[in-house]
Amino acid sequence: MATTDSDYDQTIESYDYDNGTVDQMCNISSIIQFGETLTPVVLSIVVILSLFGNILVIVILAKYENLKALTNALILNLAISDLFFTAGLPFWAYYHIYGWTLGQPACQIVNFFFYIGFYSSGILLILMTAHRYVAVMNPLSGIVSTAGSYSLIACVIIWAVSILIASPSFFFTKAEQNHCVCANSFWCLWGIYQQNVLFVLSSVVFIFCYSQIICRLLRPTARRRKNKTLKLIFALMVVFFVGWGPFNIVIYLKSFDYWPKPPVDPNTSEELCELSKPLDYTFYITRLLAFSHCCLNPVFYVFVGVKFKNNLKKMLKGWGQSNGFRNRNSRLTITSITSGEEFSM
Numbered sequence: 322m323a324t325t326d327s328d329y330d331q332t333i334e335s336y337d338y339d340n341g342t343v344d345q346m347c348n349i350s351s352i353i354q355f356g357e358t359l360t361p362v363v364l365s366i367v368v369i370l371s372l373f374g375n376i377l378v379i380v381i382l383a384k385y386e387n388l389k390a391l392t393n394a395l396i397l398n399l400a401i402s403d404l405f406f407t408a409g410l411p412f413w414a415y416y417h418i419y420g421w422t423l424g425q426p427a428c429q430i431v432n433f434f435f436y437i438g439f440y441s442s443g444i445l446l447i448l449m450t451a452h453r454y455v456a457v458m459n460p461l462s463g464i465v466s467t468a469g470s471y472s473l474i475a476c477v478i479i480w481a482v483s484i485l486i487a488s489p490s491f492f493f494t495k496a497e498q499n500h501c502v503c504a505n506s507f508w509c510l511w512g513i514y515q516q517n518v519l520f521v522l523s524s525v526v527f528i529f530c531y532s533q534i535i536c537r538l539l540r541p542t543a544r545r546r547k548n549k550t551l552k553l554i555f556a557l558m559v560v561f562f563v564g565w566g567p568f569n570i571v572i573y574l575k576s577f578d579y580w581p582k583p584p585v586d587p588n589t590s591e592e593l594c595e596l597s598k599p600l601d602y603t604f605y606i607t608r609l610l611a612f613s614h615c616c617l618n619p620v621f622y623v624f625v626g627v628k629f630k631n632n633l634k635k636m637l638k639g640w641g642q643s644n645g646f647r648n649r650n651s652r653l654t655i656t657s658i659t660s661g662e663e664f665s666m
Contacts, residue, residue, distance in 0.1 A: 352601045361414040363609045367616050368414075371407040374619030375400040378629075385632040392452065394472040398479065399445045403615040406438030410612065420499035428501035433491035441483035442615070443519045447526050448479070454530035457537055486515065506579040513576045520569040524562070531558055557621055568611035571604045 378400040386393045412423070412431045421428060489511060493504040503509045 352598060352605075355602060356605045357417050359605060360417045360609065364410045364414040364612065367609075367613050368407055368410050370616035371403055371410075371619075374616055375403045375407070377633075378619050381629060381632045381636065385635065386628070389472055391472045391475065394476055395445055395449050395452065398476050399442065399449065399618060402438050402441040402445055402483075403618055404438070405434050406442060406615045409435030409438070410615075416501065421496055421501040422499065423496075423501075425496040428496035429491050429494050432494045432501070433487060436487035436490045437480075437483050438615075439516075440486045440519065441479060442618070443523055444479055444483060446618075447523055448475075450526050450530045454534060457534050510576055510579050513572050517569055517573055520565050523565075527558060527561060560617060560621060564610050564614050564617070567603070568607040571600065571607050574600060575604065 379397065382388060382393055382397050382400075388394060388397060409431050412427075413435075423431075489508060490503075493508040495502060495504050503512065
C-alpha cells in the first residue's frame with residue numbers, strides 16, 4: 322500500500338504496490354519516509370552480524386569438525402544459506418534509498434539468490450529440528466549418525482529443491498521505472514502464498530518436535546540441568562514465531578490487494594487509505610524482524626552447542642597465544658564467552 326521510486330517493492334514478499342487500485346490514490350509519503358529511514362540502518366546491522374556469525378561458523382566447522390557427518394553438514398549449509406540471504410540485503414537497503422538503478426539482469430540475479438537463501442534456510446531449519454527430535458527420542462537411530470555419501474545426497478537434494486522453488490523469482494522479475502518488481506499479480510501472489518506455506522509447515526514441525534522433546538525432558542529420568550535446556554527450547558520457539566509469525570500474517574493480509582477489485586469512489590478510497598496505514602507501518606517492522614533470522618541462526622542453532630563453544634575456545638586460545646596474550650587473560654575471556662548451558666546439535 323505504498324509506492325515511490327525508492328520504495329522496496331521486491332523482496333521476499335514480492336509486492337508490486339503499483340498494481341493496487343486504492344494505493345495509487347493514497348498519500349503515503351510519511352510511511353515511505355519511515356521505511357527509508359529505518360530499513361537501511363537495521364539491514365546494515367543485520368548484514369554485519371550475519372557475516373561475522375556465519376563466517377565464523379564455517380571457519381570452526383572447517384577447522385575442527387567432520388563435515389561428512391549429517392549434523393555438521395546441515396549446520397554448514399545453514400550458514401551458507403544465511404550468507405546467500407544476507408548477500409541480497411545491501412541491495413535492498415540501496416533500493417530503499419535510491420530506487421532500483423542497477424538494471425534488469427541485476428534485479429533478476431539478486432532476487433534469485435535472495436530467494437535461494439530464504440527457502441534453503443527454511444528447509445534446513447525444518448530438517449535440523451526433525452534431526453534433533455530423532456536424536457532425543459531415539460538416540461540409537463541410524464539417522465542420528467548418518468555420514469558420508471548420505472549427508473552429501475541430503476545436501477544436494479536440499480539445494481536442488483531450493484533452486485527449483487526460487488526459480489520463478491529469477492524468470493518472472495522485472496526492472497522498470499526505477500523499480501525491481503514481480504512481473505504481474507499472479508507471481509506476486511505465488512511468492513506470498515509460497516512463503517505462507519513454508520511458515521505453516523515449519524510451525525507444524527517446530528510445535529510437534531519441540532513439544533515432544535519437552536515432554537521427554539520433563540520425565541524424572543531425564544538428564545540433569547534440564548531446566549536450562551527447556552528454557553533454550555522455549556527461546557528458540559519464541560524467536561521463530563515472533564520473527565516470522567507477524568510477518569507472514571501481514572503479507573497474507575496484503576495479498577488481497579492483488580485480487581481483482583471493483584472501482585473505488587474517492588470517499589471510500591480515503592477511508593481505505595487511513596485503514597491501511599497501520600498495516601503498512603507494521604509491514605516494515607515485521608519484515609525487519611523476519612530478516613534478522615540470518616544473524617540469529619548462528620547464535621541459537623550453533624553457538625549454544627557445547628562442541629562449538631569448545632572449538633571456539635580452542636580457536637580464541639590459539640589466537641591469544643599467537644598474539645602474545647598471557648594465559649590468565651585468555652582463560653578469563655574464554656570463560657565469559659563459553660558460559661552457558663550445553664545443548665548438543
